[in-house]
Amino acid sequence: MIQHLQHKIFKCISECADELGLETYVIGGYVRDVLLKRKEPKDIDIVCVGSGIELAKKVAHKLHGKPKVQVFKNFGTAMLNHKDLEIEFVGARKESYQKDSRKPSVENGSLEDDQNRRDFTINTLALCLNKHRFGELLDPFNGISDLEKGIIRTPLDPDITYSDDPLRMMRAVRFATQLNFTIEQSSIEAIERNAKRLEIISQERIIDELNKIILAQTPSKGFKILFNTKLLHQFFPEFVELYGVEVIKGKKHKDNFYHTLEVLENLSKNTDNLWLRWAALLHDIAKPETKRFEEGHGWTFHGHEFIGSKMVPIIFKRLKLPLNEKMKYVQKLVLLHLRPIVLSKDFISDSALRRLLFDAGEDLEDLMLLCEADITSKNEKKVKRFLNNFQIVRQKLKDIEELDHIRNWQPPISGALIMNTFDIQPGKIVGEIKNQIREAILDGIIPNEYDKAYNYMLEKGKEQGLEKQ
Ligand code: ATP
Ligand code: MG
Numbered sequence: 001m002i003q004h005l006q007h008k009i010f011k012c013i014s015e016c017a018d019e020l021g022l023e024t025y026v027i028g029g030y031v032r033d034v035l036l037k038r039k040e041p042k043d044i045d046i047v048c049v050g051s052g053i054e055l056a057k058k059v060a061h062k063l064h065g066k067p068k069v070q071v072f073k074n075f076g077t078a079m080l081n082h083k084d085l086e087i088e089f090v091g092a093r094k095e096s097y098q099k100d101s102r103k104p105s106v107e108n109g110s111l112e113d114d115q116n117r118r119d120f121t122i123n124t125l126a127l128c129l130n131k132h133r134f135g136e137l138l139d140p141f142n143g144i145s146d147l148e149k150g151i152i153r154t155p156l157d158p159d160i161t162y163s164d165d166p167l168r169m170m171r172a173v174r175f176a177t178q179l180n181f182t183i184e185q186s187s188i189e190a191i192e193r194n195a196k197r198l199e200i201i202s203q204e205r206i207i208d209e210l211n212k213i214i215l216a217q218t219p220s221k222g223f224k225i226l227f228n229t230k231l232l233h234q235f236f237p238e239f240v241e242l243y244g245v246e247v248i249k250g251k252k253h254k255d256n257f258y259h260t261l262e263v264l265e266n267l268s269k270n271t272d273n274l275w276l277r278w279a280a281l282l283h284d285i286a287k288p289e290t291k292r293f294e295e296g297h298g299w300t301f302h303g304h305e306f307i308g309s310k311m312v313p314i315i316f317k318r319l320k321l322p323l324n325e326k327m328k329y330v331q332k333l334v335l336l337h338l339r340p341i342v343l344s345k346d347f348i349s350d351s352a353l354r355r356l357l358f359d360a361g362e363d364l365e366d367l368m369l370l371c372e373a374d375i376t377s378k379n380e381k382k383v384k385r386f387l388n389n390f391q392i393v394r395q396k397l398k399d400i401e402e403l404d405h406i407r408n409w410q411p412p413i414s415g416a417l418i419m420n421t422f423d424i425q426p427g428k429i430v431g432e433i434k435n436q437i438r439e440a441i442l443d444g445i446i447p448n449e450y451d452k453a454y455n456y457m458l459e460k461g462k463e464q465g466l467e468k469q
Helices: 008-020 029-035 052-062 111-116 143-149 158-164 167-179 185-200 203-214 219-228 231-235 256-268 274-282 304-319 325-336 339-345 350-373 380-404 415-422 428-442 450-463
Strands: 024-027 043-048 069-072 077-082 085-091 093-096 105-108 126-128 292-294 298-300
Touching: 008 024, 008 043, 008 052, 024 029, 024 111, 029 043, 029 143, 043 052, 052 069, 052 077, 052 085, 093 111, 158 167, 158 185, 167 185, 167 203, 167 219, 167 231, 185 231, 203 219, 203 231, 203 274, 203 304, 219 231, 219 256, 256 274, 256 350, 274 304, 274 325, 274 350, 304 325, 325 350, 339 350, 339 380, 350 380, 350 428, 415 428, 415 450, 428 450
Parallel strands: 043 085
Antiparallel strands: 024 043, 024 126, 069 077, 077 085, 093 105, 292 298
């Protein structure tokens, strides 16, 4: 194991631990990730039998540049940053839980007590740092074997582990997704039994884990586990609603739950943008609400893009996702997600292209990625044809953009100019005239030029009984 402790920092911690006479280990995520050769982990958790704060202070003192130690007295932990590493020190502890809180009461304990309180066997692995035992592995729960077999298993009875801290259920799904591991059956059953206890977890913690699932390589794996264990039902009922197929008169619609996950999966191959992935998750979110069966026609979901975009802020607010421009971006993509499809089917007019360029602006490329991911037909010929159509749309958009520069465009006539010209106060009429000018340019009635737009403004003003002052 010594090969995994090459980093200079471990030598320094080792010396300090020996000087203080503290039994000291590197534990948890760091050990797991180096053994998996996942990535060079940037956060290191150090546990010692004794005062973690004292050890942290000594290490900081010895390090070049003497980094500042942040002490969290209440938790008995200390943290320091060294180069690009974030190192946390804690004294080994024993925990006991009350039913209504995930905050345990804590007392000092042995290393074994500390390993017992951890969430999964693969997260309990500890490597000793003291000189005479340097690199010795402590693995009381066969975590190494689970790491090799790809199994998520709790060190103690899973019902106790999950009930004590229900966030661990989300973590289980997250690790299974990130590492492509399997959650062992008894653990899955315990999650099903304890899913309701997620209610004592703050939404911020839940969404942290969910976002990590969404950012994984195959996020749909996580969503299927969340759904099957009913964890998803606890915090994201709108998404659960997408599940299922209805049949009327022998006609069925597709299962929008699995369709959405397929879209997310397709898209994830082409982007790591969390918010674009969120747009995929929400693009059909209003399908259940807008679903109708129309005689002679079959299933329709009229306006689901519009209703869906209205649902975005509501969902973001409840899930404690940011209510800023990220939310607006997701909203915009949900609203526009059918537009390129319409364009690829019909005869494409220049004005329709200009409108899409104007409405999508700088997010056009992301919108196209979403639309391409939205093709989930099993018929390969169809998929090819749709993708080809999108290629044509892309090319036409490019051509018209080169001609008109509509993307990121501001109409040439401002509200202020309208008010000045006609000497009127701010009000509905100003907005109306501004809109009419914009629409006329997008429709190609007038060119995108100041003089033409100015004359058009005078004309439209006249229709409202306004004269140039
Ligand atoms: P990552 O850094 O990729 O999120 P990690 O396993 O390092 O994964 P951290 O949140 O950094 O996760 O926690 C470090 C270690 O602390 C874990 O490996 C685990 O041993 C322990 N741990 C973290 N959260 C919990 C929890 N809710 N219950 C029990 N043990 C936990
Ligand atoms: Mg970590």
